[in-house]
Amino acid sequence: MGQQTLGRRARLRIQTTAEIKATALRHMAEGGPDAISLRAIARDMQMSGSAIYSYFDTRDALITELINDVYTALVDHVEAARDALPIDDTAGRILAWATALRDWSLANPQGFRLIYGDPVPGYQTPEGGPAPEAAKRACLGLTGLAAAAWPYAKTTQGGDHAWEDFAPELVDTIRRDNPALPPAGLALALRLWGRMHGLVALEVYGHLGPQSLRPDELYRAEIRDLIRSLRLPASPGDSTLSTQLAD
CATH class of the missing domain: 1.10.10 (Arc Repressor Mutant, subunit A)
Incomplete structure (x- = not known):
C-alpha cells in the first residue's frame, strides 16, 4: 500500500x-x-x-503479542535514554539506562509484571520466546555497557567464571558481538541487571513503599554505588546524569 x-x-x-x-x-x-x-x-x-x-x-497468541509489545517498548525507552549520551560516557550511559528502566516500570506496572513477574498460568511460550528480538536487544545493550566498563572494572569485578556457567545460546550471542569480553564480563552484565532490577521490582510490587518514603533516592544511591564500584574514569563533557555521581 x-x-x-x-x-x-x-x-x-x-x-x-x-x-x-x-x-x-x-x-x-x-x-x-x-x-x-x-x-x-x-x-x-x-x-x-x-x-x-x-x-x-488463542489466549496464548494474545499474551505473546502483549509481551512482545511491552518488552519492545521498554527496550526502545532504555536504549533512547542511553543513546542520548556520548558513547565514551560509560558512567552516564549506565545511569541513564537504569533511570529509564525505573521510570518506564513505574509508568507501566502491568507491563513490568507481564514480562518480569510470575508466568501466566497455562501459557505455552513459543519456540524462541515471546519477544526474541526485544530480549536480545536488552541483553546486548546491558552487555555492551558491561564491555565498555570492563577495562576499568576487571580489577574489582572479576571472579572465577567460565563460559560453561552460562546458557550456550547466550554465550554464542554475546561472543559474536563482544568477542574480547571474558566470562567474568558477562557475569558483570548479569549483575548490572540484577542490581537495577531488584529495587524496581520491590517498588512495582508494592513492597518498598511502606519502608521507604523516598524510593527514588534509594534507587539513585544504589545505582551511584554500583557505578562507583566499576572504577570508571571521570565522565567526559557536561552530562547531567554523569555529574550526579559526584553528589
Whole structure:
C-alpha cells in the first residue's frame, strides 16, 4: 500500500486490536495474570465470543503479542535514554539506562509484571520466546555497557567464571558481538541487571513503599554505588546524569 491511507476496515481492526490489548492488561492489573481471558475481554468490550477469535486465535497468541509489545517498548525507552549520551560516557550511559528502566516500570506496572513477574498460568511460550528480538536487544545493550566498563572494572569485578556457567545460546550471542569480553564480563552484565532490577521490582510490587518514603533516592544511591564500584574514569563533557555521581 505504500503511503496510501488505510481503509476504514483496516483502521477499525487496528483500533480494536489495540483495545483488546489494553483491556487484557487492565484485567491482569485487576485480577492477576490468570485473569487474561479472551471471553472475558470480549464480554467487557461487548463483542461476541466468536468475533474476538478473528483477532487472536488463542489466549496464548494474545499474551505473546502483549509481551512482545511491552518488552519492545521498554527496550526502545532504555536504549533512547542511553543513546542520548556520548558513547565514551560509560558512567552516564549506565545511569541513564537504569533511570529509564525505573521510570518506564513505574509508568507501566502491568507491563513490568507481564514480562518480569510470575508466568501466566497455562501459557505455552513459543519456540524462541515471546519477544526474541526485544530480549536480545536488552541483553546486548546491558552487555555492551558491561564491555565498555570492563577495562576499568576487571580489577574489582572479576571472579572465577567460565563460559560453561552460562546458557550456550547466550554465550554464542554475546561472543559474536563482544568477542574480547571474558566470562567474568558477562557475569558483570548479569549483575548490572540484577542490581537495577531488584529495587524496581520491590517498588512495582508494592513492597518498598511502606519502608521507604523516598524510593527514588534509594534507587539513585544504589545505582551511584554500583557505578562507583566499576572504577570508571571521570565522565567526559557536561552530562547531567554523569555529574550526579559526584553528589
